[in-house]
Amino acid sequence: MNLSRLLAARAAAGRPITVGVIGAGKFGSMFLAMAARSPGIHVAVIADLSPPRARENLGRIGWSTEQSAASSLDAALAARATFVTENAAAANDPRIEVVVESTGNPAAGIRHALAAIAARQHIVMVNVEADVLAGPLLAARAAAAGVVYSMAYGDQPALVCEMVDTIRAMGLPVVAAGKGTKYLPVFHESTPETVWGHYGLSPEQAKAGGMNPQMFNSFLDGTKSSIEMAAIANATGLLPPEDGLSFPPCGVQDLPHLFRPRAEGGILPRKGVVEVISSVERDARQVVGDLRWGVYAVFEGETDYIRRCFSEYGVHTDSSGHYAALWRPYHLIGLELGVSVASAALRREPTGCGDTWRGDVVATAKRDLRAGEILDGEGGAMVWGKCIPAARSLAENALPIGLAHGVRLLADVPKGAALRQSDVALDGSAEAVRLRREMEELHPAA
Template sequence: MNLHRLLRKRAEAGRPVRVAVIGAGKFGSMFLHQAPRTPGLHVLGIGDLSVPRALAALARIGWAEEASAAPDAATAAKTGCTWLTEDSLALIASPEVEVVVEATGDPAAGLRHARHAIRHGKHVVMVNVEADVLAGPVLAREAAAAGVVYSMAYGDQPALVAEMVDTIRAGGFTIVAAGKGTKYLPHYHASTPETVWDFYGLSAEQAQAGGMNPRMFNSFLDGTKSGIEMAAIANATGLAPPEDGLAFPPCGTGELPTLLRPHNEGGILPRKGMVEVISSLTRDGREIPDNLRWGVYVVFEGETEYARRCFAEYGVATDPSGRYAALWRPYHFIGLELGVSVASAALRREPTGCSESWSADCVAVAKRALRRGEVLDGEGGATVWGKCIPAARSRQSGAVPIGLAHGVALARDLPAGSLVTEADLMPRAAGGAAAEAIAMRAALAGA
């Protein structure tokens, strides 16, 4: 309970935590909205591929125009203003920067930015879960060797789940299941950027007016984002994904400890210690009244009669046996909470979740029958969606991670529902950030 106190001390000393934000999209904008309201934080710079686009984002969240007028990092540090630049690597390398927030959503760019930050002695808060799932454990090792923090982003669901898992484990309990809720039906896997707004009950015009990216929202809908986030949680906690991907069982909060227990005790889990996503809809499309669409949960075990009696005495939600209990948070604040990670990295030198091992992967699956020569369009696109499977299965099959299933052509026809493997692809183009991402991925798979 000391982050706010530590931030105030930095503010009073005139030494705010200076932050570089890479990517002024939705998540980055939410953090940028809150940062000026947080004592002891200073957004020193914003790196984006388009400064005009970043300025438009700042206008939407209410930034004063003069607040983003610094011509360089040194001036920003002296004046308390913010430097906007399209040269993210130069911003990251600036001596004044203490923490780098990577929020581009591009996995290859995210890995490059994070690695550049680590080499320059900066802490990294990785909003870019796509990059983390692609090679996060490699970055975590490099950060540890460099003496800096590599962290998940608080406010996003993986970090919140990791926190809950850590809290329950620190209390001496065994985690049975952990994950999040979402709106899911099986046919969502076939959704494309052209059809996505129908599922959200919006017109394309309404979505555009709200600044909503169809590929991003399609990734939320088609199961890819859920697969990525569960892989990140598995890699941070050591929990396991189901062998053939997430089941997305319909489940309300009242059912959590009953449904998410081992199958031989009346639940659906293959065993204890799993990640899973629960659906806010029944399979016939009805909304579950106590759904957890926006939230996160853990199910844990009272292993002794005394612990189970305490559960009953204090109104803990349990299954009928009283052995399995659940704790949940009904919603998350996305980038509005990101300052927790920034402060934790800079002031406590602790991550709010971090990839420790390669336990799970999110791999590309054909949305429809694909023909030889078709070019995969990656996360949120029309050709593939991302399924969370064990890392061992991914390695053994040579599966293509969803983060590398973009801009590469198929060497053969693939039926709908098939796992895309490296053997199915034509040779990739050499060079650039993608080549670095492929090399880091190879280092992870070979470890």
């Protein structure tokens, strides 16, 4: 609360929050569409590998040509305009308060986060792939530098973290939390060549819409959901299921019935978990009251009085009245990201931040893989990401999905098996590999 008032005060003082955006794709563009409408936020620099594409996206979201016509950062700051460049280092000028990293590339995200921390800038990590690969380590480094490392508000992990934090601040224990998605078991085998059929699109329609098949396949095959649940686990202390997410079909009306312990008629092996619910039944029928675009949390009333209050005020509970649920039916993605920017700069608080390594996402074979093949990474045709407890991942030396791109297999891996780091030729000198191994050593899995 009060962020809009604080933003208005900065605008009135002629000192809007200065922001550098790295990556002007879909998420970045959604933020830019709203930043242009907030006088308390000034996006001074946009760095993208393709400035022409970035300018095309700016035109699509309604920016005038003049808004992004600054020839340098100096010119942008002087004229309250924006400098567009392919040089990500331009965002690390000390006059930039907050860096928004929205590339989606784990290695690039780690590199950009480290640069921002070194420059004493707050960083909003839209790049959840990088966050899951080494987020707790990056968060610790940011804290040591006196800056904020934050999840991106508007993305589902940050919204779940907010819901969990609010419920806990009330004094109520959280039993389970997560998000909804469209899921069927066969989706784990989906490839960029087959993905559009699952979305009801032809390849021609998808191409005309500028849709990236590998990115959309990551959403479909379970990888993106796993990454998001691992991020939530690292930020909240809720743990992934031991053998991965089960994606049970569930409507909002059944949340408190499903997410209670098995001994009480639910599906939980223990309290305090993350899980994703499916918007379709296993026979592909639509779930009634689905939460495909939203987030949820289930909590419990521990006393008769609290449960009586639930009843008196119409809280949605299971038949016993002991377990209750809150949910939000949709998220606005990059349109909401200004909340993170304002919170970091004005309150010095993250909108979610992984403080301990609790959840990991391990590369799992979509088909029988052969030694000598080159892995194609998240959303590709060879592996999908499975969310498991970090302790299990560490014990099994599992290969994180963020390191499963462009590396050569050293051994055969059967379909359905998790890959180990020893199964691939990792470059130990690569920054992402070094940071991951440092996190494994300094942040032992909880």
